[in-house]
Amino acid sequence: MSTRPKPGCRASAHPPPDCNATVTDETKLYRATPAHAEIMAAIHAAAFPAHDAWSQAVFGQQLELPGVFGLLHASGGLILVRVAADEGEILTLGVTPEARRGGVATALLRKSAMIAAGMGATAVFLEVSVANSVALALYTRIGFATVGRRRDYYSDRSDALVLRLDTGEPG
């Protein structure tokens, strides 16, 4: 096993990331505030190629916007969601390479869908590249269905699929 610290362990956070975590459960999820923008940027940089990584400033700004919330997973994962009226939109989702395949993204998606439903969303949408087979496998397993396609959407000219997850009537 690598002794290299996880990216999420380099930045301060409250509560602190669990650097020894290998399994996931809901107790490892916590709500992000603008004070977590630095650690969110570190996790995002580890999860995405450099040209797709979001800065600390972007996370800080997003988390100040009405209807936007974020969740962190102590093993090294994040999700950012915007809710407007009865629709939620997943703005970004990423898990550090060391924490993958342990259910982190599943926990983040399920919890954020519950929170979005509690805010009035009856469905949650996201866009994903047709080339991102790993993410598509994840979303299909969670229960997302394809409801649209945007041609040449990404900088590499790949199409985006629009996926939808019904969250039920607002509680």
Ligand SMILES: CC(C)(COP(=O)(O)OP(=O)(O)OC[C@H]1O[C@@H](n2cnc3c(N)ncnc32)[C@H](O)[C@@H]1OP(=O)(O)O)[C@@H](O)C(=O)NCCC(=O)NCCS
């Ligand atoms: C996509 C991503 C978020 C998945 O995170 P994760 O925590 O590893 O996902 P989970 O452990 O919850 O996986 C749940 C299911 O998704 C599918 N899945 C996840 N990773 C997979 C892989 N590498 N290959 C095939 N299926 C995969 C499997 O069905 C998996 O269930 P299983 O492990 O019981 O077989 C992560 O790989 C990542 O951050 N990738 C880079 C950023 C990205 O693409 N984000 C999404 C942009 S839309």
